[in-house]
Amino acid sequence: xxxxxxxxxxxxxxxxxxxxxxxxxxxxxxxxxxxxxxxxxxxxxxxxxxxxxxxxxxxxxxxxxxxxxxxxxxxxxxxxxxxxxxxxxxxxxxxxxxxxxxxxxxxxxxxxxxxxxxxxxxxxxxxxxxxxxxxxxxxxxxxxxxxxxxxxxxxxxxxxxxxxxxxxxxxxxxxxxxxxxxxxxxxxxxxxxxxxxxxxxxxxxxxxxxxxxxxxxxxxxxxxxxxxxxxxxxxxxxxxxxxxxxxxxxxxxxxxxxxxxxxxxxxxxxxxxxxxxxxxxxxxxxxxxxxxxxxxxxxxxxxxxxxxxxxxxxxxxxxxxxxxxxxxxxxxxxxxxxxxxxxxxxxxxxxxxxxxxxxxxxxxxxxxxxxxxxxxxxxxxxxx
Amino acid sequence: xxxxxxxxxxxxxxxxxxxxxxxxxxxxxxxxxxxxxxxxxxxxxxxxxxxxxxxxxxxxxxxxxxxxxxxxxxxxxxxxxxxxxxxxxxxxxxxxxxxxxxxxxxxxxxxxxxxxxxxxxxxxxxxxxxxxxxxxxxxxxxxxxxxxxxxxxxxxxxxxxxxxxxxxxxxxxxxxxxxxxxxxxxxxxxxxxxxxxxxxxxxxxxxxxxxxxxxxxxxxxxxxxxxxxxxxxxxxxxxxxxxxxxxxxxxxxxxxxxxxxxxxxxxxxxxxxxxxxxxxxxxxxxxxxxxxxxxxxxxxxxxxxxxxxxxxxxxxxxxxxxxxxxxxxxxxxxxxxxxxxxxxxxxxxxxxxxxxxxxxxxxxxxxxxxxxxxxxxxxxxxxx
Numbered sequence: 001x002x003x004x005x006x007x008x009x010x011x012x013x014x015x016x017x018x019x020x021x022x023x024x025x026x027x028x029x030x031x032x033x034x035x036x037x038x039x040x041x042x043x044x045x046x047x048x049x050x051x052x053x054x055x056x057x058x059x060x061x062x063x064x065x066x067x068x069x070x071x072x073x074x075x076x077x078x079x080x081x082x083x084x085x086x087x088x089x090x091x092x093x094x095x096x097x098x099x100x101x102x103x104x105x106x107x108x109x110x111x112x113x114x115x116x117x118x119x120x121x122x123x124x125x126x127x128x129x130x131x132x133x134x135x136x137x138x139x140x141x142x143x144x145x146x147x148x149x150x151x152x153x154x155x156x157x158x159x160x161x162x163x164x165x166x167x168x169x170x171x172x173x174x175x176x177x178x179x180x181x182x183x184x185x186x187x188x189x190x191x192x193x194x195x196x197x198x199x200x201x202x203x204x205x206x207x208x209x210x211x212x213x214x215x216x217x218x219x220x221x222x223x224x225x226x227x228x229x230x231x232x233x234x235x236x237x238x239x240x241x242x243x244x245x246x247x248x249x250x251x252x253x254x255x256x257x258x259x260x261x262x263x264x265x266x267x268x269x270x271x272x273x274x275x276x277x278x279x280x281x282x283x284x285x286x287x288x289x290x291x292x293x294x295x296x297x298x299x300x301x302x303x304x305x306x307x308x309x310x311x312x313x314x315x316x317x318x319x320x321x322x323x324x325x326x327x328x329x330x331x332x333x334x335x336x337x338x339x340x341x342x343x344x345x346x347x348x349x350x351x352x353x354x355x356x357x358x359x360x361x362x363x364x365x366x367x368x369x370x371x372x373x374x375x376x377x378x379x380x381x382x383x384x
Numbered sequence: 385x386x387x388x389x390x391x392x393x394x395x396x397x398x399x400x401x402x403x404x405x406x407x408x409x410x411x412x413x414x415x416x417x418x419x420x421x422x423x424x425x426x427x428x429x430x431x432x433x434x435x436x437x438x439x440x441x442x443x444x445x446x447x448x449x450x451x452x453x454x455x456x457x458x459x460x461x462x463x464x465x466x467x468x469x470x471x472x473x474x475x476x477x478x479x480x481x482x483x484x485x486x487x488x489x490x491x492x493x494x495x496x497x498x499x500x501x502x503x504x505x506x507x508x509x510x511x512x513x514x515x516x517x518x519x520x521x522x523x524x525x526x527x528x529x530x531x532x533x534x535x536x537x538x539x540x541x542x543x544x545x546x547x548x549x550x551x552x553x554x555x556x557x558x559x560x561x562x563x564x565x566x567x568x569x570x571x572x573x574x575x576x577x578x579x580x581x582x583x584x585x586x587x588x589x590x591x592x593x594x595x596x597x598x599x600x601x602x603x604x605x606x607x608x609x610x611x612x613x614x615x616x617x618x619x620x621x622x623x624x625x626x627x628x629x630x631x632x633x634x635x636x637x638x639x640x641x642x643x644x645x646x647x648x649x650x651x652x653x654x655x656x657x658x659x660x661x662x663x664x665x666x667x668x669x670x671x672x673x674x675x676x677x678x679x680x681x682x683x684x685x686x687x688x689x690x691x692x693x694x695x696x697x698x699x700x701x702x703x704x705x706x707x708x709x710x711x712x713x714x715x716x717x718x719x720x721x722x723x724x725x726x727x728x729x730x731x732x733x734x735x736x737x738x739x740x741x742x743x744x745x746x747x748x749x750x751x752x753x754x755x756x757x758x759x760x761x762x763x764x765x766x767x768x
Contacts, residue, residue, distance in 0.1 A: 034418035048707060048708055067698060070602045071602065071605075113500070113501060114500045114501070114502055115501050116497070116499065116501065117495070117498070117499050117504045131501060131502070192583075194583075195582040195583050197582065198575055198582045199575050199578075200575075201571065203587065203589070203590050204587060206429070206626075219451050220431070220452065240590075242590075242606070314451060324432055325431075325432055325433065
């Protein structure tokens with residue numbers, strides 16, 4: 001549990017800094033299990049209704065909701081779990097106010113700017129309120145967080161290997177792919193992948209994007225489509241582990257290669273190589289330099305980049321952690337830091353033909369980067 | 385698609401009523417894919433970043449986020465998908481303001497009270513703002529919504545049948561259950577259930593609660609535990625379908641029955657029968673009468689109910705829909721209405737011994753109720 005403590009210490013320092021910057025006495029956040037910043041502050045996976053986190057006078061308190069005391073004690077990384085006022089029917093905001101007043105003689109309190117309006121409107125009666133957009137440094141991962149993310153990426157790789165093996169085993173009947181005697185559709189393939197993720201103990205989180213041919217151009221296709229020979233099959237797998245951390249892996253395969261696909265695949269693979277090379281110096285690299293490196297290679301291969309309908313019309317990557325999409329974006333002016341876990345995922349699409357994307361998950365280090373992905377890049381599927 | 389239109393018309397009527405009650409000109413909501421009310425307003429499953437829904441002058445508009453236009457066109461149940469201002473880097477709030485001004489000369493706008501503080505603080509510069517706690521009638525389901533929920537419940541039943549078959553096939557070695565030559569733990573059983581859910585095309589949503597013996601008393605146990613002979617194995621399966629709708633199913637089994645378990649099981653089964661009987665008259669039944677009926681039977685069987693550590697320490701049920709837990713609660717004074725989809729799930733627990741809960745999902749009708757669950761209640765597991 002040493003690494004959990006260190007995660008907590010880094011959070012505590014970040015909160016203290018923010019309190020000082022805003023001249024506030026306590027930090028408060030109230031939300032439900034779908035609030036990733038609250039998860040970061042508590043590590044509590046919580047229920048689908050509101051609960052409160054309070055930090056003041058150097059102590060952090062989780063006001064656990066009724067019936068969640070045991071779970072809160074197991075999961076909370078801070079100091080104190082309070083369940084003592086859980087039975088009196090008070091709301092999470094009222095519990096937070098009680099807790100603030102017990103911890104510190106607070107006049108001014110700080111909250112995240114995305115906290116709900118109804119929370120702020122109650123707290124404003126008792127305190128001077130200010131809000132912040134900070135992510136409390138959660139873009140930079142500790143070694144324990146990296147281990148969590150890497151284990152989820154391993155589960156994603158198992159899912160990918162199963163899909164690739166299925167594609168390798170398919171037979172072509174009248175242009176469409178069949179597997180085990182029945183037509184293989186994107187939905188059937190998705191269910192197969194998701195069952196492997198479940199057996200690995202991670203959630204597919206509704207994020208298993210599988211497109212075939214034209215539907216590859218829809219970057220978030222979770223529908224049902226036939227798969228034809230010569231069409232790209234694009235699999236983007238982003239499961240979430242029990243720890244709350246996501247991973248992200250994309251590969252593109254084709255059964256029966258045509259010219260467009262071969263050209264697109266080579267361009268995207270070279271663009272990914274160039275993007276990774278741009279990360280060779282690690283910390284201090286400008287984020288958008290990675291996107292620029294990928295874009296330049298795609299242009300050299302004859303593909304447009306930017307606000308286009310054919311070519312690459314998305315960024316090269318984003319941070320991954322307790323949110324699937326978090327800081328830093330590879331389109332930003334930000335300088336990358338050691339501990340940033342980011343995707344590197346160039347792609348090109350033609351709504352008339354198909355789409356190719358290849359995505360690895362990497363961690364920036366002091367002097368370079370480490371690839372958290374261990375999955376070959378290969379256009380023709382095979383059983384592994 | 386007729387039923388989708390009727391769902392939209394009922395939403396439209398509810399919004400119009402609320403606008404009148406608040407004397408407001410437009411309704412606005414901004415949130416991400418994890419906001420169930422926004423999902424209800426749009427049916428758009430969206431990304432994990434903010435997007436806007438605007439209703440005014442009888443028209444509803446989804447301001448779709450960049451790169452989500454195609455998906456929005458497929459999924460939105462309202463009138464207009466706007467993606468035209470997606471490229472200029474404007475925020476969802478700015479897009480909402482543009483849209484409000486195009487739809488209507490609005491002075492006063494209405495938002496849900498849980499919308500984020502930062503959204504309200506921008507809108508306050510341009511409009512008079514008021515907020516509401518209404519759920520826009522989403523507790524009452526249309527026939528199409530009922531069909532969605534029922535299909536997810538069927539998937540849950542497949543998961544339950546697989547778990548029950550595994551339990552029936554186990555062998556006892558030194559008091560613990562083994563399956564296919566290896567120890568069967570709650571986590572191994574959970575992964576098996578979740579893989580079946582995935583093959584059925586639904587998400588386990590991190591909600592597959594499986595406790596054994598003492599861990600049954602923790603109502604939200606998703607950890608790993610040995611399973612011993614004579615211990616209750618409590619499975620609570622609450623998957624989410626692609627439509628966004630949840631289902632909810634609980635059964636309790638035991639391999640090698642002891643006296644406490646038999647007594648507890650009979651009490652819970654009888655309590656569920658009494659709770660269902662209390663629903664015999666359908667619409668107009670007081671919600672808490674259902675809880676009272678279950679509680680009375682448990683008391684007769686010698687189990688305490690309420691703020692206790694042994695007995696039943698939770699309510700008898702809750703609404704299910706786009707949120708796993710929504711209105712109505714069976715602890716409330718509310719009168720039940722036709723179309724309410726609710727769980728009926730009495731349970732008793734002894735932290736030293738185990739826990740038993742049985743849960744069916746039912747829909748209240750004008751004159752009675754319909755059970756959306758088709759799964760036997762049986763303490764001893766068997767292959768089905």
